Amino acid sequence: MLIKFWSFLQGLLPRRGVVGHVYHGVLNAPVNFFQWFMERWDKMDLFDETHVEKAKTNPFYAIGGMWYWVWMLVIASGVLLMIYYVPDTSQAFVSIERMQANWKWGEIPIGALIRGIHKYGADAFIILATLKVYRMWFTGGYKNGHELSFIVALLLLIIGMYSGLTGYLLIWNQRALWATKVMATFPGYLDQNPSWIPGGDFINWTNQGKTTAQILLGGTSIGPATVTRFYAFHFMLSFLVMIFFELRVYHRGFKRMNISRWTKFILFMMLAGMAVLIPAAQGSPANPEVTPNPILSDWYFLAMYHMLKLQDPYLATVLTVGVPALVLLSLFMDRRPETGFKERAIANWIGIGGLIYFIVFSFLIINSIADLHRDAPLWYYSMGLFLLIGYFQDWGYVMKRDGKQWWETFHVFFVAFLLVSMSANTLFHYFGDIREWNVAAAAELPKVLAAHPGFTQDQALDFLEKTKPTLNLWLTPAATLAKGMPKGMELWKLHVALWLIIPAVGTVVGLFRWGAKRDALLDAAAAKAKAKTAGA
Amino acid sequence: MQETTRRTLLKALTSLPIVGGAVALQHVILRYFKPTMAGGLKAMAADPDSAGSSEQEIADVSELTQPWEFKEFIYIRKSVEYSSRKFQGAKIPAFIVRLPEEYIADKKDPKAAYVVVQRICPHLGCTFNFIPNSEELAGGYNYKAPAPFHPYFACPCHLSVYDPTRPQVIAGTVAGKAFDKLPGKVVSGPAPRPPRTMSFDIRGSKIYITDTEGGGVG
Numbered sequence: 001m002l003i004k005f006w007s008f009l010q011g012l013l014p015r016r017g018v019v020g021h022v023y024h025g026v027l028n029a030p031v032n033f034f035q036w037f038m039e040r041w042d043k044m045d046l047f048d049e050t051h052v053e054k055a056k057t058n059p060f061y062a063i064g065g066m067w068y069w070v071w072m073l074v075i076a077s078g079v080l081l082m083i084y085y086v087p088d089t090s091q092a093f094v095s096i097e098r099m100q101a102n103w104k105w106g107e108i109p110i111g112a113l114i115r116g117i118h119k120y121g122a123d124a125f126i127i128l129a130t131l132k133v134y135r136m137w138f139t140g141g142y143k144n145g146h147e148l149s150f151i152v153a154l155l156l157l158i159i160g161m162y163s164g165l166t167g168y169l170l171i172w173n174q175r176a177l178w179a180t181k182v183m184a185t186f187p188g189y190l191d192q193n194p195s196w197i198p199g200g201d202f203i204n205w206t207n208q209g210k211t212t213a214q215i216l217l218g219g220t221s222i223g224p225a226t227v228t229r230f231y232a233f234h235f236m237l238s239f240l241v242m243i244f245f246e247l248r249v250y251h252r253g254f255k256r257m258n259i260s261r262w263t264k265f266i267l268f269m270m271l272a273g274m275a276v277l278i279p280a281a282q283g284s285p286a287n288p289e290v291t292p293n294p295i296l297s298d299w300y301f302l303a304m305y306h307m308l309k310l311q312d313p314y315l316a317t318v319l320t321v322g323v324p325a326l327v328l329l330s331l332f333m334d335r336r337p338e339t340g341f342k343e344r345a346i347a348n349w350i351g352i353g354g355l356i357y358f359i360v361f362s363f364l365i366i367n368s369i370a371d372l373h374r375d376a377p378l379w380y381y382s383m384g385l386f387l388l389i390g391y392f393q394d395w396g397y398v399m400k401r402d403g404k405q406w407w408e409t410f411h412v413f414f415v416a417f418l419l420v421s422m423s424a425n426t427l428f429h430y431f432g433d434i435r436e437w438n439v440a441a442a443a444e445l446p447k448v449l450a451a452h453p454g455f456t457q458d459q460a461l462d463f464l465e466k467t468k469p470t471l472n473l474w475l476t477p478a479a480t481l482a483k484g485m486p487k488g489m490e491l492w493k494l495h496v497a498l499w500l501i502i503p504a505v506g507t508v509v510g511l512f513r514w515g516a517k518r519d520a521l522l523d524a525a526a527a528k529a530k531a532k533t534a535g536a
Numbered sequence: 537m538q539e540t541t542r543r544t545l546l547k548a549l550t551s552l553p554i555v556g557g558a559v560a561l562q563h564v565i566l567r568y569f570k571p572t573m574a575g576g577l578k579a580m581a582a583d584p585d586s587a588g589s590s591e592q593e594i595a596d597v598s599e600l601t602q603p604w605e606f607k608e609f610i611y612i613r614k615s616v617e618y619s620s621r622k623f624q625g626a627k628i629p630a631f632i633v634r635l636p637e638e639y640i641a642d643k644k645d646p647k648a649a650y651v652v653v654q655r656i657c658p659h660l661g662c663t664f665n666f667i668p669n670s671e672e673l674a675g676g677y678n679y680k681a682p683a684p685f686h687p688y689f690a691c692p693c694h695l696s697v698y699d700p701t702r703p704q705v706i707a708g709t710v711a712g713k714a715f716d717k718l719p720g721k722v723v724s725g726p727a728p729r730p731p732r733t734m735s736f737d738i739r740g741s742k743i744y745i746t747d748t749e750g751g752g753v754g
Contacts (some may be wrong), residue, residue, distance in 0.1 A: 001540060003545070017747045030552075031545050034544060034548040035544055178662060178693070182660040182693065185659075185661035186660065211570060213571045214570060214571060215566070215571070219571055223626075271539055288627055288663070289608075289610065289627075289629050290663070291662045291663040291664070291665070291691070295569055305694075308660065309694045309695055309725070309726060310726075311726060313659055314728070316726070371678060372678055372695060428549050455682070456680075462681075462723065463682040463683075466682065466702070483685070492584060512723050
């Protein structure tokens with residue numbers, strides 16, 4: 001019965017054109033997704049256990065094995081730390097101080113050594129996880145049915161970062177307290193969607209952000225409940241992944257770690273050596289009344305911390321959730337089978353760009369360098385440049401590969417969208433300051449600049465805003481603007497309109513081309529089948 | 537081809553109830569993580585900030601007589617805790633600042649001479665500072681204040697700067713109350729609104745905090 005109904009639905013619309021392909025795509029989505037997922041599930045690779053042979057000659061394929069070994073060391077040392085650690089706000093810091101006091105034969109023998117292995121092991125974990133994600137990115141390791149391996153690697157990296165965050169709150173020091181505060185205030189912005197987003201008000205009404213913060217903290221403030229909760233999460237996540245991986249290895253008969261005993265020994269000695277030479281730092285005890293300046297988080301959050309300075313917090317929250325989602329989406333946008341380094345210019349430039357931003361942003365925040373009024377558009381602009389350079393290299397490659405003319409492989413909408421995004425963003429940032437279009441203020445501005453030679457325009461406007469409240473600068477109403485809007489304003493609006501129109505038209509055109517392409521494929525398959533039967 | 541498609545279809549269809557069951561189970565597990573078990577289901581509706589905090593004396597008028605004299609204090613806000621203790625006190629650091637004469641909007645109102653704000657930055661929850669000199673503000677907080685200089689509030693985490701002398705209109709209500717103006721206009725940095733408020737009262741020579749705005753991680 002069910003099958004009959006399904007066949008009826010299948011026959012309802014022919015499999016032709018955009019509409020037909022979309023209809024059949026949606027209809028077959030559950031079946032296709034199930035097949036797709038099971039294929040990937042079989043091929044899934046967590047810690048390079050499927051690359052045993054490759055790892056013998058190429059060290060980049062031994063990263064997974066090293067990662068899992070470090071993971072084991074971190075779990076083992078963590079379990080040992082649990083013996084002396086007291087998960088309570090009043091005793092946590094002291095209990096670790098006691099452990100750290102003497103690494104030799106002091107109050108707690110080799111306490112500092114074990115804590116050092118745990119701490120540096122966690123750092124090594126993040127480094128190795130990042131290296132594995134990058135290796136898969138640069139070698140196209142997610143292609144040809146390995147998408148799930150990449151997704152899992154990225155998820156494990158995120159789990160690792162979350163374990164790092166929950167882990168360093170357990171020390172109960174200043175750095176941890178303030179990083180946790182920032183992390184717990186973050187989700188609140190998920191309840192502040194603007195009304196023009198479809199369903200925005202509904203999402204706000206459900207209070208997801210506030211609930212998330214409460215689940216993370218075990219209440220509304222960071223206190224004893226937070227510490228026990230973080231203690232549980234910290235242990236739980238690593239342990240669950242380990243159980244899953246061990247079961248998979250057992251069932252499928254994989255080699256657990258694709259590295260030799262010597263590699264394991266050297267890794268262990270490196271961590272132990274670090275723990276002895278540079279005892280793990282502890283900082284000063286948490287104090288909710290004093291924010292240290294500059295405040296820094298663990299090294300892998302630094303770049304993100306700098307990003308928060310440059311953006312509206314709602315946008316920054318959406319981006320923080322959205323960047324991993326975008327990375328996952330990009331896997332499915334890259335449908336070509338090529339895995340060679342020179343054949344994937346865009347992907348390479350995205351990867352290199354990400355690395356550059358990570359390093360530069362970390363450097364900037366450590367040295368406390370930021371000019372909020374100047375920097376943001378530079379970063380947006382450079383992102384567009386990375387993409388454009390990558391695109392044009394790729395364009396040249398495809399032209400040569402397929403022996404086509406330049407216009408046949410040129411993605412006009414993509415390039416136009418990038419160019420307009422870059423200029424619209426900059427125009428908005430530098431000329432979108434609504435105060436500059438206040439006609440009454442424009443007459444006053446030259447006088448202020450003449451009277452105070454050191455002022456920038458921004459400062460002059462601030463000055464006017466304060467000294468002449470009648471100008472109503474900080475809330476310029478539409479009526480003031482309507483008197484006479486300069487041409488630059490229209491230019492800015494035109495850009496925003498283009499910014500929306502170009503991808504819309506591009507999507508429609510792309511859909512029709514996609515439909516035609518699918519039709520051609522089906523026709524070719526049908527012709528081939530016909531020739532076969534005729535031949536028989 | 538048809539046969540395999542059918543088999544896969546049936547497989548996919550049988551997996552639907554399994555996925556549904558997993559989602560239902562996941563809800564129960566997630567519900568376990570949500571700390572709201574004090575009064576059973578009824579307490580789920582209770583806002584943690586609704587515990588109702590007592591009045592607390594924070595300063596004497598004689599401590600704040602000169603322009604820009606300020607005092608840091610900690611207000612204990614009660615919030616519902618979902619444990620046997622029922623309530624927990626969250627420490628809210630705050631500032632009370634005495635404004636100089638030229639910035640007092642209503643000279644007859646004794647309360648207009650003071651700015652009282654929670655020090656929890658409305659951006660991402662760090663505790664912001666009172667910055668009385670312009671070099672520190674320009675160097676440490678990336679804000680070159682216009683002359684003549686007066687002190688600002690500034691947050692070290694993401695460089696939001698608030699001007700205690702200027703109010704800012706924000707849209708909508710704060711904790712059910714409509715505000716036309718909140719003290720501490722955002723003049724620089726990413727903060728979306730002025731600092732969270734505290735209502736206060738002056739009785740005799742003592743200043744009391746009567747209520748605080750909710751939200752913010754204490």
